Amino acid sequence: MQQKEMEQKAPKRKNLVILIHGLHQTTWMMRPLAKRLQAQGFATHQYSYRSMRDSIKTNSLRLHEWLSANHNPDHPIDLVGHSLGGLIIRDFVAQYPKWQIGRCVTLGTPHIGSVCADYIWRLTPAVVGRSYVDALDGTVAPLPKHVTLGVIAGNRPYGLGQLFLQYHNRKLRKSDKPPLNEQLAHDGTVYIEETKIESAADHIIMPVSHTGMLVNPEVAEQTRYFLEHGRFKR
Numbered sequence: 001m002q003q004k005e006m007e008q009k010a011p012k013r014k015n016l017v018i019l020i021h022g023l024h025q026t027t028w029m030m031r032p033l034a035k036r037l038q039a040q041g042f043a044t045h046q047y048s049y050r051s052m053r054d055s056i057k058t059n060s061l062r063l064h065e066w067l068s069a070n071h072n073p074d075h076p077i078d079l080v081g082h083s084l085g086g087l088i089i090r091d092f093v094a095q096y097p098k099w100q101i102g103r104c105v106t107l108g109t110p111h112i113g114s115v116c117a118d119y120i121w122r123l124t125p126a127v128v129g130r131s132y133v134d135a136l137d138g139t140v141a142p143l144p145k146h147v148t149l150g151v152i153a154g155n156r157p158y159g160l161g162q163l164f165l166q167y168h169n170r171k172l173r174k175s176d177k178p179p180l181n182e183q184l185a186h187d188g189t190v191y192i193e194e195t196k197i198e199s200a201a202d203h204i205i206m207p208v209s210h211t212g213m214l215v216n217p218e219v220a221e222q223t224r225y226f227l228e229h230g231r232f233k234r
Contacts (some may be wrong), residue, residue, distance in 0.1 A: 015078045015102040016071065017044045017227065018063070022083030022108075023051045023131055029214055030082065036220035042078075042227070045070075051084055052129030056140065060092035067099060076100040078227050082107045082214060083190065087135045094141035103230060105150045105223045108210045110190045111197040113138020115168055116161040143199045150226035151203040152219060153195040158209035159188025187213070204232045 017037055019030040027046035034044040047066065049059040071077065077099060081089045086109025093101055110117070117136035120127050134140060143149060157165070169184045185192045189210035196203060206219060213219045225233040 014042050015076045015227075017042045017078045017080055018067075019044055019046045020049070020063075020079065020081040020085030020088050021046070021051075022081075022085050023128065023136075025051065025082070029211075030080075032215045033080070033220050033223065036217065037224060037227075040224050042224075049088070051131050052126075055130040055133065056084075056088055056091050056135040057095075058130075060088050060095055063088070063092055064096045064099075073098055073100065076102040078102045079104045080107070080223060080227075081105075081109060083109055083210065084131055084135060085109070086111070087140045090140050090143055091135070093144055093147050097144070101147050103148045103150065103227050105152065105226050106195070107152045107213050107219065107223075108154055108187055108190050108195065109151070110136065110138075110194040111140075111151070112194050114190060114194060116164045116189055119164040119168070143197060145199070148230050149197070149200045150223075150230075150232060151195050151197065151200045152213065152222060152232075153190075153192045153203065153205045154187030154208040154210060154213050155185050155192060155205050156207055156209040156212065157186055157188045159211060161189035161210065162186070165189075165191070202226065202231045204234075 019034055021027060021029045027048045030046045034046055037044050047063055079089045086106030089104050114136045117128050117132055121132050165186050172179050183193055187210040192205060208216045208219060222232050
């Protein structure tokens with residue numbers, strides 16, 4: 001009886017959290033979020049990849065190879081990705097079902113493709129490199145049904161991408177069927193509408209910009225809460 005009570009009181013083992021940065025970023029961008037998750041008892045790994053030089057397929061393959069060399073497949077993992085990093089998560093979980101996936105959170109990820117990336121691809125494709133095809137163009141692999149995904153979007157329009165989005169919004173407002181104002185909201189790089197994916201378990205909008213969400217303590221808390229509960233805190 002005493003042993004059973006001790007087992008019930010023992011803290012539940014937390015999954016290793018893989019943090020994946022976005023386009024034009026490095027692992028240090030995920031460090032503030034990693035530190036906050038570590039303070040809550042999570043072990044983390046900041047996955048490094050070449051966002052412009054390599055394709056999404058190559059980068060998800062290299063994540064698989066890193067895990068094969070460093071992680072026991074009997075232990076589930078959680079995945080957190082910012083922007084393009086969230087699309088790598090989707091490709092990875094679809095391509096490598098060997099791994100047990102606990103829960104996933106994406107931050108400012110354009111799940112249905114990126115209008116901003118479309119403009120850049122047409123003007124100067126080298127700026128988005130190989131991350132456009134099969135990823136930012138909206139053709140990434142569908143999310144497997146067994147994966148529990150939480151989506152965080154921002155509505156503070158700060159960042160270089162807002163120049164393209166402001167231009168795009170003006171075009172939309174002049175169209176025959178102008179969209180609602182909420183459909184034009186964005187985080188400075190990604191529209192809120194672009195972050196939505198039907199198979200997500202939960203979706204939340206926070207007052208942060210595309211890059212600012214990485215250092216925001218409330219975003220970190222919502223990420224932590226979803227990884228533990230499978231829903232956001234409201």
